[in-house]
Amino acid sequence: MERFDSIYFLGIGGIGMSALARYFLFKGYRVAGYDRTASHITDALSAEGAEICFDESPALIPDYCKSPENTLVVYTPAVPESHAGFSFFRENGFEIVKRAKLLGMITRNSRALCVAGTHGKTTTSSMLAHILDSAPDGCNAFLGGILKNCNSNLMLSDRCDLTVIEADEYDRSFLQLSPYMAVITAADPDHLDIYGTEEEYLKGFADFTSLIRPGGVLLMRSGVKVKPRCAEGVRVFSFGDAGSDFYAENIRVGNGRILFDFVAPDRVISDVELGVPVRINVYNAVAAMAVALLNGVDDAVIRDGVASFRGVERRFDFWIKSDRVVLLDDYAHHPDEVRASLQSVRELYPDKHITVIFYPHLYSRTRDFAPQFAEALSLADRVILLPIYPAREAPIEGVSSKIIQDALTCPESEICPKERLLERIHDGSFEVLMTMGAGDVDRFLPSIKKILLDK
Numbered sequence: 001m002e003r004f005d006s007i008y009f010l011g012i013g014g015i016g017m018s019a020l021a022r023y024f025l026f027k028g029y030r031v032a033g034y035d036r037t038a039s040h041i042t043d044a045l046s047a048e049g050a051e052i053c054f055d056e057s058p059a060l061i062p063d064y065c066k067s068p069e070n071t072l073v074v075y076t077p078a079v080p081e082s083h084a085g086f087s088f089f090r091e092n093g094f095e096i097v098k099r100a101k102l103l104g105m106i107t108r109n110s111r112a113l114c115v116a117g118t119h120g121k122t123t124t125s126s127m128l129a130h131i132l133d134s135a136p137d138g139c140n141a142f143l144g145g146i147l148k149n150c151n152s153n154l155m156l157s158d159r160c161d162l163t164v165i166e167a168d169e170y171d172r173s174f175l176q177l178s179p180y181m182a183v184i185t186a187a188d189p190d191h192l193d194i195y196g197t198e199e200e201y202l203k204g205f206a207d208f209t210s211l212i213r214p215g216g217v218l219l220m221r222s223g224v225k226v227k228p229r230c231a232e233g234v235r236v237f238s239f240g241d242a243g244s245d246f247y248a249e250n251i252r253v254g255n256g257r258i259l260f261d262f263v264a265p266d267r268v269i270s271d272v273e274l275g276v277p278v279r280i281n282v283y284n285a286v287a288a289m290a291v292a293l294l295n296g297v298d299d300a301v302i303r304d305g306v307a308s309f310r311g312v313e314r315r316f317d318f319w320i321k322s323d324r325v326v327l328l329d330d331y332a333h334h335p336d337e338v339r340a341s342l343q344s345v346r347e348l349y350p351d352k353h354i355t356v357i358f359y360p361h362l363y364s365r366t367r368d369f370a371p372q373f374a375e376a377l378s379l380a381d382r383v384i385l386l387p388i389y390p391a392r393e394a395p396i397e398g399v400s401s402k403i404i405q406d407a408l409t410c411p412e413s414e415i416c417p418k419e420r421l422l423e424r425i426h427d428g429s430f431e432v433l434m435t436m437g438a439g440d441v442d443r444f445l446p447s448i449k450k451i452l453l454d455k
Contacts, residue, residue, distance in 0.1 A: 004072040008065045009033030010086055011076035012052055013042040016168065017099055019142045019153040020074065023106070026156060032062045039443075041146075041449055058088035068094040071435050074102050077171045078392050096160035103142060107163045108178050110140065111292055112324050116167035116174050116208055117185030117221075117351040119337040120284050124185055126174055126312045127281075128288040129155055129164040131305030135297050139164055145312035145331075160296060167200075167208070170194065174208050181217040181294065182209065183287050188222050188336045193364040193393075219246070221283065237294075239286050246290040248272075248282050253347070258282065262289050262302075264277030269299050278316045279347060280340045314442055316341065319449050326352070326432040327452055329445055333361040333438035335372035342379040346435060355382040357421070359437030360404060361389050363396040367403075374407030380434075381411035384424065389439030425451050 007024045009017050012033025018041050025048050032051040035042055042052050052390070053060040053412050065071045073089045073096040080086070089096055097105075113124035122144040130149050132139035138157035144166035146153050155164075167174035167182070171194055187205050195201040205226040209218055214233035220226065222240035230236060239246040248260040258277040262269040262285075274281050285306050292302050311317065320327040326349065332341045338358070345354055357378055360366045366373070366388055377383045385401040401415050418423050425433075425448050433452065435441045 004029070006030040006032070006065050006071040006362050008061065008073050008089070009036060009075075010072055010073065010079045010083065010089075011099075012045065012050065012078050012080065013037070013039050013137055014099075015041070015144050015146075015153055016142070016166070017074070017076055017105075018045055020043075020099060020102060020106075021050055022047055022152070022154040023142070023156070026154075030064055030067050034079075034083075037219070037440075039440075048227050056084040058085055061085060061088065066092075068092060072102075074098065074099055080392065084219045098171075098173065098176070100168070100171075100176040101164065104176035106176060107142075107165060110161045110163040111180035112163050112165055112178060113181045113183075113295075114165045114167040114177050114179040114208075115185065115287075116169060116175065116182040116205065116262070118169075118188045118190050119332070119334055119340070120280075120287075121166050121168075122184035122312055123281060124183060124284040124314050125164050125166045125211060126315075127284055127306065127309050128291050131288055131292045131297060131302055132160075132162060132164065132295070133157075134160075134305040134308070135292075135301050139341060142166065143312075144168070145315060148269055148310040149308070160235065160308075165320065169204055169208075172204055172207075175204070175211065177208075177211060179208075179212045179216060179368070181219070181291055182212050184209075184218070184220040184224055184226060185222060185284070185287060186336070188227050188318050188334065190334050190365070192368050193362070217291075217294055217295075219287060221287070231298075237290065239290055241281065246286050247316050251279075251282060253277075253279065260285075264290065264293055267299070269303055272303050273307045275307050276311040276316065277388065278344045280344050316344065319445055320452060325430060325452050325455075327434075327443055327445075327449055328432075329435045331438055332436050333365070335376045338373060338436065339376035339379065341434075341436065342376065345432060346379060349432050354380045354432045354434065355384065355428075355430050356380040356434045356436055357384045357416075358404075358436075359386045359389050359439040359441040360401055361438040362387055363393050363399045364390055366401070367396055367399045370403045371407050373404050374409070377404070378408050378410040380410055383408055383410055383414075384421075385413070385415045386418050386421065386437075386439075386441065387415070389437065391439075422451065 013035035129141035137160040141155035141164040190199040209228040238244040
């Protein structure tokens with residue numbers, strides 16, 4: 001990194017890329033980049049000093065980023081190789097690295113606490129980072145969501161070499177990391193467009209465990225089918241239900257609160273209260289608390305950190321919470337995530353009519369998991385499906401939101417064009433309304449909130 005004074009990010013508005021951009025701005029580098037559309041993340045980066053364009057023309061690349069001698073180019077797999085700016089950098093001899101490789105380079109000289117898993121990794125890593133940040137020496141963190149406690153996806157500390165990292169399995173990115181401790185929250189098949197089969201997907205996680213440094217730790221949820229390949233000297237622990245090394249017992253749900261007792265091999269931390277009282281967060285909290293404990297954090301700091309955790313944007317994120325109407329948003333985009341999220345909503349509001357607006361993410365994922373999505377979504381009373389969010393993919397013949405709708409068993413379902421969604425909300429009646437999916441459905445939330453409050 002010594003020879004570079006400028007960093008150009010292709011896909012700078014992505015949640016992982018933006019954390020890296022913030023890091024290099026903090027370190028005094030000139031930072032620029034491209035993204036397809038503006039967002040509150042790109043707005044924030046611009047305010048912090050990044051120069052961002054939304055047109056792929058190479059003419060818009062700042063002059064200080066047009067020399068391969070002083071500029072490192074970072075890209076995310078979401079940016080196609082046909083992108084004009086990408087082509088410019090390739091054809092002119094720039095050093096170009098994936099986001100994951102750069103993250104690995106940054107954290108190789110720290111004690112990296114890497115949280116991986118099909119689901120749960122963003123909340124678990126954010127909760128862990130918040131607990132550690134509550135300790136005297138703080139921590140560093142590169143997160144996959146905006147932590148509400150600090151309104152950022154980046155934490156920095158000059159007093160501590162612990163670095164919390166959300167380890168993404170997409171495109172095998174997490175194999176670029178060098179964990180001191182690793183967590184696997186789940187390994188339910190996903191990203192089959194990359195891995196091909198469940199066996200290859202599980203092998204990816206097994207390969208990830210082989211990267212843990214000797215003297216480190218693997219913490220894996222009980223029942224996960226990954227067969228670890230840890231180096232000699234790596235300690236392996238389980239978390240989850242009773243019988244695991246770390247688990248929750250005496251779980252109490254009521255009056256908008258969830259409390260539990262955290263059980264570790266050598267102690268019990270009683271009456272832990274979840275700052276975000278959703279049952280699926282109990283497991284996330286157990287994993288985060290276990291890693292904090294293994295790194296010597298005081299019991300009282302751990303308990304207070306879990307209680308003061310305010311959550312992550314787009315992870316069971318309440319926008320309205322009143323007796324008349326509830327509006328919340330969740331990033332769930334895998335059938336198991338959808339099921340867990342809707343089960344939690346149903347537990348919180350057992351007597352309310354629940355509507356979910358689901359934005360299917362990727363043609364390939366919809367094709368591979370349509371029956372499972374339908375089964376999970378059918379936990380709602382009404383499902384409003386948007387057309388598929390394609391992201392990086394071209395359409396697949398015969399694959400649309402209709403194949404999910406056809407398998408739904410809930411009382412009400414419909415497909416609504418994205419451009420008519422606000423009109424549909426205005427004309428409808430809702431008790432609990434939930435937006436869900438990895439697409440940009442969250443951009444409608446300010447308008448949806450206003451419509452519901454004005455009714």
